[in-house]
Amino acid sequence: xxxxxxxxxxxxxxxxxxxxxxxxxxxxxxxxxxxxxxxxxxxxxxxxxxxxxxxxxxxxxxxxxxxxxxxxxxxxxxxxxxxxxxxxxxxxxxxxxxxxxxxxxxxxxxxxxxxxxxxxxxxxxxxxxxxxxxxxxxxxxxxxxxxxxxxxxxxxxxxxxxxxxxxxxxxxxxxxxxxxxxxxxxxxxxxxxxxxxxxxxxxxxxxxxxxxxxxxxxxxxxxxxxxxxxxxxxxxxxxxxxxxxxxxxxxxxxxxxxxxxxxxxxxxxxxxxxxxxxxxxxxxxxxxxxxxxxxxxxxxxxxxxxxxxxxxxxxxxxxxxxxxxxxxxxxxxxxxxxxxxxxxxxxxxxxxxxxxxxxxxxxxxxxxxxxxxxxxxxxxxxxxxxxxxxxxxxxxxxxxxxxxxxxxxxxxxxxxxxxxxxxxxxxxxxxxxxxxxxxxxxxxxxxxxxxxxxxxxxxxxxxxxxxxxxxxxxxxxxxxxxxxxxxxxxxxxxxxxxxxxxxxxxxxxxxxxxxxxxxxxxxxxxxxxxxxxxxxxxxxxxxxxxxxxxxxxxxxxxxxxxxxxxxxxxxxxxxxxxxxxxxxxx
Amino acid sequence: xxxxxxxxxxxxxxxxxxxxxxxxxxxxxxxxxxxxxxxxxxxxxxxxxxxxxxxxxxxxxxxxxxxxxxxxxxxxxxxxxxxxxxxxxxxxxxxxxxxxxxxxxxxxxxxxxxxxxxxxxxxxxxxxxxxxxxxxxxxxxxxxxxxxxxxxxxxxxxxxxxxxxxxxxxxxxxxxxxxxxxxxxxxxxxxxxxxxxxxxxxxxxxxxxxxxxxxxxxxxxxxxxxxxxxxxxxxxxxxxxxxx
Numbered sequence: 001x002x003x004x005x006x007x008x009x010x011x012x013x014x015x016x017x018x019x020x021x022x023x024x025x026x027x028x029x030x031x032x033x034x035x036x037x038x039x040x041x042x043x044x045x046x047x048x049x050x051x052x053x054x055x056x057x058x059x060x061x062x063x064x065x066x067x068x069x070x071x072x073x074x075x076x077x078x079x080x081x082x083x084x085x086x087x088x089x090x091x092x093x094x095x096x097x098x099x100x101x102x103x104x105x106x107x108x109x110x111x112x113x114x115x116x117x118x119x120x121x122x123x124x125x126x127x128x129x130x131x132x133x134x135x136x137x138x139x140x141x142x143x144x145x146x147x148x149x150x151x152x153x154x155x156x157x158x159x160x161x162x163x164x165x166x167x168x169x170x171x172x173x174x175x176x177x178x179x180x181x182x183x184x185x186x187x188x189x190x191x192x193x194x195x196x197x198x199x200x201x202x203x204x205x206x207x208x209x210x211x212x213x214x215x216x217x218x219x220x221x222x223x224x225x226x227x228x229x230x231x232x233x234x235x236x237x238x239x240x241x242x243x244x245x246x247x248x249x250x251x252x253x254x255x256x257x258x259x260x261x262x263x264x265x266x267x268x269x270x271x272x273x274x275x276x277x278x279x280x281x282x283x284x285x286x287x288x289x290x291x292x293x294x295x296x297x298x299x300x301x302x303x304x305x306x307x308x309x310x311x312x313x314x315x316x317x318x319x320x321x322x323x324x325x326x327x328x329x330x331x332x333x334x335x336x337x338x339x340x341x342x343x344x345x346x347x348x349x350x351x352x353x354x355x356x357x358x359x360x361x362x363x364x365x366x367x368x369x370x371x372x373x374x375x376x377x378x379x380x381x382x383x384x385x386x387x388x389x390x391x392x393x394x395x396x397x398x399x400x401x402x403x404x405x406x407x408x409x410x411x412x413x414x415x416x417x418x419x420x421x422x423x424x425x426x427x428x429x430x431x432x433x434x435x436x437x438x439x440x441x442x443x444x445x446x447x448x449x450x451x452x453x454x455x456x457x458x459x460x461x462x463x464x465x466x467x468x469x470x471x472x473x474x475x476x477x478x479x480x481x482x483x484x485x486x487x488x489x490x491x492x493x494x495x496x497x498x499x500x501x502x503x504x505x506x507x508x509x510x511x512x513x514x515x516x517x518x519x520x521x522x523x524x525x526x527x528x529x530x531x532x533x534x535x536x537x538x539x540x541x542x543x544x545x546x547x548x549x550x551x552x553x554x555x556x557x558x559x560x561x562x563x564x565x566x567x568x569x570x571x572x573x574x575x576x577x578x579x580x581x582x583x584x585x586x
Numbered sequence: 587x588x589x590x591x592x593x594x595x596x597x598x599x600x601x602x603x604x605x606x607x608x609x610x611x612x613x614x615x616x617x618x619x620x621x622x623x624x625x626x627x628x629x630x631x632x633x634x635x636x637x638x639x640x641x642x643x644x645x646x647x648x649x650x651x652x653x654x655x656x657x658x659x660x661x662x663x664x665x666x667x668x669x670x671x672x673x674x675x676x677x678x679x680x681x682x683x684x685x686x687x688x689x690x691x692x693x694x695x696x697x698x699x700x701x702x703x704x705x706x707x708x709x710x711x712x713x714x715x716x717x718x719x720x721x722x723x724x725x726x727x728x729x730x731x732x733x734x735x736x737x738x739x740x741x742x743x744x745x746x747x748x749x750x751x752x753x754x755x756x757x758x759x760x761x762x763x764x765x766x767x768x769x770x771x772x773x774x775x776x777x778x779x780x781x782x783x784x785x786x787x788x789x790x791x792x793x794x795x796x797x798x799x800x801x802x803x804x805x806x807x808x809x810x811x812x813x814x815x816x817x818x819x820x821x822x823x824x825x826x827x828x829x830x
Binding site for chain 1: 614615616617618619620621622623624628629630631632633656657658659661663664666683684687688689690691692693695697699700701702703704705706743746750769772773774777778779782790791793794795796797799800801802803804806807808809810811812813814821
């Protein structure tokens, strides 16, 4: 039997980056906020202490901090003629679990999307003519200029370390000359680079490209953020991605926001509380709250004036589908919106092997890198190329964790004496130039509910139907040779190119940048939420996260996820609360 | 809950720490101005089993050790899976949550699927090992009238290549899925922190030059392509620190 609980002003479903952002702003505005988190409480001293955080087997290979597939996974197929099968354990991407979500185990590469990324359809059609049929790329409905103050604030909350390239329209030497105008510099200077980045930057400059430091959420110095929380200088230990930071050196919801929230009497957090559905008022015009289940199996109805979906994009989509909110997307007709425009990221790389020099990859950090943006977004002329979008090309030194990272040259077998010797010879002497490519939306890539497989509560799993598109393939074919060319200029013995070929494979880890499914836009016929991330169907329901992206840009998503959350919560406080109802008339 | 933890909880309850009193894993309400939840000695220490954690029969253990010795051989260039005691690592893993597939999604129906759909066996890792090892013995008996462990190194390599390249197939389980899993586990056991039973005395880390789980490399960021000669350190220190 479902127990009815007293109401709250705001209920947040999930408590990672976006949950923390909404909670902080809404409690500061005097509202009574409750966050429901499926996983456990996690904080630095107990859960990623320096004495055991650097455990590669436990945290990566045994999925110490990720969603448990046994509780809920998703099913996957490359196209709709196949039968989707469950991802029985994680591979290609790693959804987080627990307080802080994936914000605990990210690398910290914190970009702003380009102004043209937010106008992907209008901008590209104006410059190159109509997009091909079945390319379902859309505008965000919000512009870079509108988001700029929110990018700036998120960077200050995180203490991002970087070098501005465009301050109020003035180009600044050493930064990204292609970035949108910034109202302020980064709050902290870039990280200290290593040998590999020096070689990359020199080779890129030699080719006339413009290298700049990767904007990093790993601290280059001690920092106090606008909420008064303190971050410590990064120690370059090489255990960022897939690990929590024991040193308070990586921005996460824990290190930048949550400690402040826990002091506020108008904030509460219930852990091990999984939301099963969003409930509607009897007339169907508003959300009335959420139903959740705790670890004892008891279920509760939590009434709320406003519901915000702050779970991972895949789970936000599933919750809308399970709650029958919004029209599910139908790839046959192209009608419907929930589950539409699922996108990912198209990765490739060129590995450089040295003979004499040591790259010492174990001296690393999640966002330690130099990068070029010359081939991202619409920073180059796409005329005649047959694709839109691009990607950054970067040389990161994030880790040399030995189970994961032991690149060997071409033609080395994958086991036996020759493999072992090649690992020894190259372990300390390689670096990589990576292409981080955009993923453009296509009519055939989408999310819906699986007809066969169910989670631990008996609810349908989410089904992913996804493959790389023609745009993706042309993009990676155009950009990977640039990475190879830079790699060739870095003075190594040899270069091995790892191109992206064949169908999308759910097995090897690529990146946890799953986007779309709950996309934002200007029109209820083609988007789930409006420009303020407010549901077109239920005006007191808001959605956060990378599920809002109508397509994925050639950057890591978190910077834009943070900016969109601050933009949306600002609209709730300054517009919605004054006059509850739709903020955009359809 | 052990006695020590129970005493902690009792004390916290007496002190009125209601949020803290909830045992780990159960729903708790935190916040409401109470600050950070904290209890002493509640760190999530790693689970890594003990010497008594075994899954394999003595015969199975012998075969797994022999396979690992070919995947990561001991040779003139340096130590291999045998010196690193990779088989003990795998044995402990199979005896624990990983071998049981406890955190994996193991609901049916089962279907082989495409290569891009990943692991689709109905068996968790430990059972897959057990069934595949039996089929491997059957194969070696029929082809060579010998156990796998009694084949020459060349013959063993030929059999393993046959599994890897899908020239040898088993009846009840996929030989290729088994081979890929075993290779992955062998690499894990060779390179994981020694607390898990493999990589004995950090032998694999020393071999490749990985300085282990140190927490601070700030003095070495500006290495300019030069070697950084540091002795490896495990999560529980290193011999010079922990032994007389």
